Amino acid sequence: MKQPYVYITKKIPKEVIGPLEKIATVKMWNGESEKVPVEFLKREVANATALFTTLDDTIDHSIIENSPQLKVISNMAVGYDNIDISTATKHSIFVCNTPDILNDTTADLAFALLMSSARRIVEGQQFIKDGYWKDWGPLLMVGRDIHHKTLGIVGMGRIGEKVAKRATGFDMEVLYHNRTKRDSVGEALNATYCSFDELLEKADFIINLLPLTDETRNKFDESAFSKMKNTAIFINVGRGMSVVEEDLIYALQNGEIASAGLDVYRHEPISNQHPLLKLDQVVLVPHIGSATIETRTKMMQLTVQNIVNVLEGKYPEAYVNKDVKL
Incomplete structure (x- = not known):
């Protein structure tokens, strides 16, 4: 059976993504400061089962509609206005966030x-x-x-x-x-x-x-x-x-x-x-509201855990579109 494929839009420490690598093929954008190009992102997400995003990634209608295998978009942020929630919900895709931590x-x-x-x-x-x-x-x-x-x-x-x-x-x-x-x-x-x-x-x-x-x-x-x-x-x-x-x-x-x-x-x-x-x-200051080692690490861990839960057939720990069911 083919392993799930997870795409991560930012460079994340190896130790944080360990739980994902045990159950999925993981690919990560390695740009240190530049954003993943939109067309490149579209190609990767088209084959992805799960997507790890951050607040500066725009996941719109065109990306979601072109991703038939996508089950979960896990956003490393409290907010989620960068994601087309209605389209994700229509396709039964969980949209997750990281509330309370920060x-x-x-x-x-x-x-x-x-x-x-x-x-x-x-x-x-x-x-x-x-x-x-x-x-x-x-x-x-x-x-x-x-x-x-x-x-x-x-x-x-x-x-x-x-x-x-x-x-x-x-x-x-x-x-x-x-x-x-x-x-x-x-x-x-x-x-x-x-x-x-x-x-x-x-x-x-x-x-x-x-x-x-x-x-x-x-x-x-x-x-x-x-x-x-x-x-x-x-x-x-x-x-x-x-x-x-x-x-x-x-x-x-x-x-x-x-x-x-x-x-x-x-x-x-x-x-x-x-x-x-x-x-x-x-x-x-450059959008550093949650930027401490302790908090950002917890946010990354929850973003990963949300994906792990969905890939294991469980509900995410934190998700925003409650109409989506397993």
């Missing part, structure tokens, strides 16, 4: 961006590198306090809860906006539910943690930024497509908001000529 790690990064932006950490380092530090001054590199300020969380999911928990250590008032009010979260974390507009107007720090949907696409636009305090700091660790970047740049250049810390962008990777890089009051 909640604390991503919350850590959200707070790191908040603190770096507020206290001008990146600017300060560059100030020293450029040889400008000649003396101490009362207003040298002054930033903004974090403690006792108001934090606004847009998207109170599991990561939002972890961010709110961290905010309590800084004696912050926490506001949140969500599709639905979550009384249990409000009580446990002393967080207050409010409208989107009210949050924008009152918060000193605004963190976007929204998933990407039709409703959240372009949520942070010119209108949203104009409602924020001119001292507000905007943090995005949610989805890049939730933000109209031209409007964010305008708001920063014209003093509508004070600064920003970004982990995600509309089109990734951004070039080193991106307009955001010309703004000193912006902290940019």
Whole structure:
């Protein structure tokens, strides 16, 4: 009997894919930094039983329809907007993800961006590198306090809860906006539910943690930024497509908001000529919300385990299209 064939779109450590190699033929893209070319991906997936993907792989209608043997697409991410879920479901293909594992790690990064932006950490380092530090001054590199300020969380999911928990250590008032009010979260974390507009107007720090949907696409636009305090700091660790970047740049250049810390962008990777890089009051990192050794290893292991389960005739440990049955 022919072994199942698994294709992996990124270079993954040998020890992680060991469980797959025991039950399947495994092929892996070996590009260190470049993305697997679309046409090459289509050819490989056409013969695959299982596919290991990451958030920057677009698995659309054309790929799925041309893959008659495909049983599972296991995405190494919490989000799955890079995959055509409806087409996968129509063909009884499991679409898997890696929920819960990265909640604390991503919350850590959200707070790191908040603190770096507020206290001008990146600017300060560059100030020293450029040889400008000649003396101490009362207003040298002054930033903004974090403690006792108001934090606004847009998207109170599991990561939002972890961010709110961290905010309590800084004696912050926490506001949140969500599709639905979550009384249990409000009580446990002393967080207050409010409208989107009210949050924008009152918060000193605004963190976007929204998933990407039709409703959240372009949520942070010119209108949203104009409602924020001119001292507000905007943090995005949610989805890049939730933000109209031209409007964010305008708001920063014209003093509508004070600064920003970004982990995600509309089109990734951004070039080193991106307009955001010309703004000193912006902290940019390359989509590293879950990027710790411990968390990424757990994510890879779960992505592999989801595939192993399906190939062994079991349900995946984490999958999103519940209409698919064995």
